[in-house]
Amino acid sequence: MKSLHPTSRTHAVLAAATVLGFLAAVVRLCVDGPVQTRTALVFAAVIAVGEAMRLTLPNGRDNAPLAATAGLGYALVYQIGGHPAAWSAAQVVVVVTIAAAVGSVPQILAGRPPGAGYLIRRVGVTGFIAAIARTMLHGELSNASHEELLLLFSGLACIALLLDTAWAAVFTTTASPDLSAAYQVPMVQTVPTIPTDPAHVRASAKREDSGARRRINRFLTSWGRECAATARVCPAVAALSVAVALAASPLGLWVLLIASAPILVMQRALRRYAAIRATYQQTIRALSRITDLAGYTEPGHARRVCRLALAIGRELGMGEPELLDLEYAALLHDLGQLSLADPLPGGATVSAPPAVVAEVAARGAEVVRQTGVLDRVARVVEAQSTAYAFGADRPDAAGGNGRRGAHGGDGSADEVRAAAILRVANDFEDLCNAEPGPLAHTDAMARIRLGDGGTYDPQVVAALARLVRAF
Structure with a gap:
């Protein structure tokens, strides 16, 4: 079973940074005060429902297309029902984090907790995109044309996709392998020594350089693997998030209902595919x-x-x-x-x-x-x-x-x-x-x-x- 606990030092550092970022957003929101709370509650409800409907794709990848679309859309919206979207990046982080946590409760009760990396990616990527989008929309692009906003939102959505898959690759390459304890090498306490022989120093430097190149190659390979595995889901999420951000001005909150329809159809198809794949794997495991x-x-x-x-x-x-x-x-x-x-x-x-x-x-x-x-x-x-x-x-x-x-x-x-x-x-x-x-x-x-x-x-x-x- 997956665990909410980080599984490596890198994961722990990222989890700590995410928690600190969330606390900073809470403090900032308390100082500035929440705005347009009705809109925030509706987006939060959709995100929570999407997280409650989260599915696990083959190879253990958590995916919640509805929640991802609503969260990224909330970060990008510039007008809602003809009124300016005045909320800050801090409010986006708080709304997405709380909604994701609430939506994860049914999954946890059902014995399917999200991985720590999944929650970190969701909050971190959305917060990063919100910081850029809200700063630009409240600043020099406050009077931007529709075409300029389309280019901006499309670019930010692509950045979000790359960041999400890159973070997934980081978690994959830094996770401890799931091996039996029988394969562990016992730790032997030794007194560290500093090599003075130039040949030893060069050999040590060569090993470190080789190890760094190997880690980089593993990351790039894993990143490409993550991009390929999510190629059928993430582009649709990005496109619908941009559509939500642009259509929220004339349609208001109704845009969430309209955008949910194709997402739910896609999610149903993904769930059927995941169920067939899981049955196939279970048959192979039973045969083994x-x-x-x-x-x-x-x-x-x-x-x-x-x-x-x-x-x-x-x-x-x-x-x-x-x-x-x-x-x-x-x-x-x-x-x-x-x-x-x-x-x-x-x-x-x-x-x-x-x-x-x-x-x-x-x-x-x-x-x-x-x-x-x-x-x-x-x-x-x-x-x-x-x-x-x-x-x-x-x-x-x-x-x-x-x-x-x-x-x-x-x-x-x-x-x-x-x-x-x-x-x-x-x-x-x-x-x-x-x-x-x-x-x-x-x-x-x-x-x-x-x-x-x-x-x-x-x-x-x-x-x-x-x-x-x-x-």
Whole structure:
């Protein structure tokens, strides 16, 4: 279940800044006094209703199109029913924050609390746009033409979209991976030393620079992923927000009722899509438990491998479609074990003969292909059994850095990389369970490193090591 609590230091800092901004807006509003309270209450009611109708899109993205449209529209409105919109940015922040909090209560009571990042983004983006819009509308653009206002509002709406997706990317890239506690490296208290050897200093600086570039690349990849995932929703929200801001002058508060109709239709379609996708994923997850129930694998093995594989995939900057294929492949990667006459000890393929591992992968891929819609997933499942070094020197190889076919398959580079990730995640999980204990993860990591460049993709091993160290 999602939590309202921040999940990292970055999240905590942003949450604290948002709370301080809200308190400052409350103080400013108390000093200046609220204006046009009837209009504020109507907008607040629409925002609250929109938040109460919030839906969760695939991959856990919270979305409330009605609330977002009403909140951004309230920040941009310059006239309402022929009268100037005299409210300040502080009033916008207070109204949106309180309405979002009230609207979230039914969702919380239903066990679907919004993520901390979602609320921070909603308040922060709306407040930033309101600060710009209210300052300009009360200043040099107070007598602007309709065309100038259209350009201004359209530009601000586009900025809001970019800011919202950028903040979502920040929260995604700075969130702690959802891994089992068994993968954590115990903290060892050491006395920090200052390296004096110039070679050590240069090596340390190089590692820091590489880490910074990696974080920037992860952010840019995540930002692009967020933009692609919301491409069907956010532009409609932006366009309707601009329409609300411009049409509020002749239509008054009726504009909210008119604008709500297409939003509710879109939200109904999104809810149906999310329900179908959720049912599909639940079916895959239920199917992945067959090996557990039959005694071929340890309980929860597929889910743990899936979480670890997805964390590695995000660390390497995989896109959303590739992550979805990786998720399904990780959940179904052991289906082939059902064809074995006798279960493997502990269900661990890492210690099984290569011929058995290849048979398990091939039989599992054959089952997955029977669905008729998971061909890419089947290729990933089948390719997981082949060592990374196999075919690595072929000229047509590519595995993220020009190693196509490094797993001996004919799949794309994304499928090759997914198979490499799946093999590392599965073997790491098997090794951790083989010798449970406080140092199981360190021993497993050492075993994985022995196969770096031979059995395992070095980039995947490096990503796993970063995750294990960071968590």
